[in-house]
Amino acid sequence: MTSTPDISRRRAPWVPGVAVAAIALGLAWGVHLVLPAAPILTVCVLLGILVAQIPQARSALDGVLAPGLTLSAKRLLRIGVVLLGLKLSLVDVAGLGWLTIVVVIAILAATFLVTWALGRWARLPGDQPLLLAAGFSICGASAIGAMSAVTRDRGRDAATPVALVTLCGTAAIAILPPIGAALGLTDMQFGAWTGASVHDVGQVVATAQTAGASALAIAVVVKLTRVVMLAPVVAITSVVIRRRGGGAGTRPPIVPLFVVGFLIAVVIRTFLPIPETVIGAADVAQTVLLGLALFGLGTGIRFEKLVRTGGRAVAVGLASWLFIAVVSLGAVQLLPLA
Template sequence: MFTQLKESVPMKKDAQAKRQSTGANKAPAAWLWLAGVGFTFVVALLGYGLAQVPGFNRVGQLACAILIAVAYRQIWGYPEAIRPGIQFSAKRLLRLAIILYGLKLNIDVVIHEGLGLLLYGAGVIVLAIFLTLLIAKWLKADTSLSLMLGVGTGICGAAAIAAVSPIIKAKDEDTAIGVGIIALVGTIFAITYTILRPILPLSPIEYGTWSGMSLHEIAHVALAAAPAGQDGLAIGLLAKLGRVLLLVPLCFILMYWMKQKGKVDGNTKIEFPWFLIGFIAMSIFGSYVLGKQIPVSDGFNNGISSLTTFVLTMAMVGLGLNVNLRDLRTKASRPLIAMAITSVLLSALMFVLV
């Protein structure tokens, strides 16, 4: 009996030491995770600051932050020690940003005033995806990246790419490249629109509709349509929001397509995009509760919009760190060409139709 007691004492000590050791290991891991999230925060902040510089302000903080992240990766490599926190930003914060993005979509306005524009928007989305993939196939470009660019062109740029990337099992590197390309090309188009505005034979409403139907991001539509005045800007944003609304059904169509085409193994399940439910919930909340049942100021709305963009920027930093420039030239050039050609054709067609 005494022997058993003696043996149990060291066993208890060993168990206690093991628990202490485990606790000691958790603390550094937690700090490293926080360091990873903090790293994406700092780079996103640098991207925001760079976007305030004349010239870079046309590109936007998303693209600026991705450029900084890509440059860091090429010079110092991927910060492996803090990878869990970086991946948290790239995955979880990305979904949070899409959920918050739902507040920008006023469903009530789209349904009551933009049903006709909604039908045009559906046509724009189908055309953008079809043309991009068709040209990409002709150029023998990467299909996954081309599909994301087609979706981004047709719907709402970076947010759309971020939403569909987990559904089509895209690589983080491809997602970051796609977001960078869509931000760059969309900015070039938006600036071109503002330059052409004075010489185009379009009324403010027609010009705003053209901008909302053919440009990539909501920010690009706001930039391009502003010179047309309040009426032009309002109709442009309405047209764009109709396209954003169609992001949800498109994601479910892509899920069905992935399963039907056998793009995943038989035993592999496509993760249900629960964040889209959050996107819809926030859209409903923003459309029927916030501002109606709960009065809010313009400052509050602008603050939420800025927060959403910054959270998305942190996610883009996490994705941008996966980009290897050595592979970028061969992998991204052809999808970029396909997307650029599609954007030009889409812009020309919408110009004729309006």
């Protein structure tokens, strides 16, 4: 006789994995409340990575929990990316001035191309060069997840890039503030540098807030300017892959549906008066969805495999991190920032 729990798991096999991801999200939120400098999404990835290193947990991660973790890392991530658009007002971006906007986009484009070229030169497998380029140039693990949705491997190469962009972004929280102080950067310069070079939005907030409210304000706007570029970059990538794809069944849509949703959310935030309560609720929902997704992505990382096969990826990631940090530092010192 089949028990009720067995029937439930058969009808909704994703429930156990999503439930475990939700527990991890709760722990990450608790850590953030105790240590505000620890971004929730970063902690979610780190918890996923930590759990994946426990040998006793791997049979469950690869078995009963796999459907829910896969759902979180793919479908829920796309919904979270759509809600991320509600953080972006094109009015705020325009307030930076055309010169700052051009410089930020130029840094992003240069980082993307340099990282992709380094990845190809290092002969990284599959779509890792593309995913590393997206993560380090745009918005960290969220960009990697969004880009993996339109690549040929559908996310199989995402684990290593997610690990690298998370570790580098977390290190930036501790490394950038003392460097900024030693170089004598103004609060505005430090904020712009942080927004232009640190990967995840939460990591930007954690880093920039050390220099005060003015640094945090410009850091978030500069960072969100980079996030705006997620839509065109993913759409262009999808078009290129579609043209190079073999059969029509393997081709991604010209513009992925979640990218369209992201752009609609940006337009809504820019042109419609949305109540702050709605913005706040959407922000919480976006954090929840991306937290579940990034925990799921983190569980796919195995350090022993990274050590055996990821040496070149680590070198490319560190080179990309150094490139965007140095180039953006030089750029913000030339910009007319108070």
